[in-house]
Amino acid sequence: MRSRLLLFIPLILFVALAVFLWHGIGRDPAARTSALLSTPFPSFTLEDLDDPAVLHDQSLLDGQVSLVNVWGEWCPTCKQEMPQLLDLAERGVRIIGVDYKDTRDNAHAFLEQFGDPFTFNVFDPDGSLGFDLGVYGAPESFIVDANGVIRYHHTGYITPADVDRVIMPTIESLGP
Amino acid sequence: MSSFSFARSLRRALLIACALGALVFFSLALAAGEPHRFDDPSLAGRYQALTEELRCPKCENQNLASSNAPIAADMRDRISEWLNQGRSDEQIRQALVDRFGEYVLYKPRIESRTWLLWGLPGLAVLLGLVILGLLIIRARRERVSELDERERARLAELLEKHAPEALDEDDRQEPRS
Numbered sequence: 001m002r003s004r005l006l007l008f009i010p011l012i013l014f015v016a017l018a019v020f021l022w023h024g025i026g027r028d029p030a031a032r033t034s035a036l037l038s039t040p041f042p043s044f045t046l047e048d049l050d051d052p053a054v055l056h057d058q059s060l061l062d063g064q065v066s067l068v069n070v071w072g073e074w075c076p077t078c079k080q081e082m083p084q085l086l087d088l089a090e091r092g093v094r095i096i097g098v099d100y101k102d103t104r105d106n107a108h109a110f111l112e113q114f115g116d117p118f119t120f121n122v123f124d125p126d127g128s129l130g131f132d133l134g135v136y137g138a139p140e141s142f143i144v145d146a147n148g149v150i151r152y153h154h155t156g157y158i159t160p161a162d163v164d165r166v167i168m169p170t171i172e173s174l175g176p
Numbered sequence: 177m178s179s180f181s182f183a184r185s186l187r188r189a190l191l192i193a194c195a196l197g198a199l200v201f202f203s204l205a206l207a208a209g210e211p212h213r214f215d216d217p218s219l220a221g222r223y224q225a226l227t228e229e230l231r232c233p234k235c236e237n238q239n240l241a242s243s244n245a246p247i248a249a250d251m252r253d254r255i256s257e258w259l260n261q262g263r264s265d266e267q268i269r270q271a272l273v274d275r276f277g278e279y280v281l282y283k284p285r286i287e288s289r290t291w292l293l294w295g296l297p298g299l300a301v302l303l304g305l306v307i308l309g310l311l312i313i314r315a316r317r318e319r320v321s322e323l324d325e326r327e328r329a330r331l332a333e334l335l336e337k338h339a340p341e342a343l344d345e346d347d348r349q350e351p352r353s
Contacts, residue, residue, distance in 0.1 A: 035277035101246070127250055134275035136233040136247040 034153035035134055041068075041148050042132035049099050049107055049121035056122050060096065061148045065174045067167070068142040069118070070098045070130055073106035075138040081157040082114040088163060089117035093171060097121040100130045100138050143167070145174045212256040219259045226255055226268060229283065233276045 036042075041058050048054035061068070069085060071078040089095055097118035099107045102125065111118075124130055133142065143152035152170045154162070214220040224241070230251070232243035240248050240255070251272065258268050272280050284290045323331065 032277055032279050035274055039274075127246075131250055131254065132275060134233075134277065136245075136276065 044129045049123040066094045070140045072102040073110040077157040085117040
């Protein structure tokens, strides 16, 4: 009787392995948690997109919850994201843009065509701030709390559903 | 007819040679497009090792050395810059993990989250050894012990008595040819 039960061990091992692998197989291989969550926004000194004489640094993010959006004229999904960003700006969200690996002319043409939801735009032509943010494509968005700490990282574009499902609740949970 | 097919195969060989030449030329041009010069040859070796062992965050199965993604180029630039500043390999790895996450490490670190990954092969070998040991112990226990003098005599006696009969039976069962 005992040896009969022992014969089931391979089956049990197989089922355990199947459950374990099944759990992983549906996951998006590109999805991963950001390394920057709960860390202070990286320090930077970069020119303003509109006025090269104005320099921005990380103190821009202090005192107020902000959504930092990394975008570029060259990025097709950024265009699809603009209506959602305009919607968020209309709801009173402070949106800081990081114009990533772009030229000023292209960026201005883009804002002219698709609207400008940004309170400020930081001009990052070499992608140095993007690099420190761990950005490997655009668009990416970060929600930064009033103390300048990154609380949420969104890779890829913000869909209309994401606005009410994650973005607004996260911003509201961090206070005014 | 044979001269015609010879011309055709010659033309094909020339075409392949041209394609190969173009391939070599363009890969050289690509490699030259991004020079990372180091005064110290040991830095060049470390640069090569790091870009080969680190993974491009944009492309799932390419290392930094082989990827054409813009982010991989940025990371290569940064690595060479950091090497020239005198940072250690571990500092460089950590700086990239701090930005892009553990994803960039092809070889995950040993920590609580990865013990299953690293431990499973060892556990499997251990389990196999235990099973093998149990099988050996069981096989030993079941082995027939040697006969002593008295038992051997008894066996011979029994064979004497019954074996001829048994042999006869065997003979009877043998198919006739």
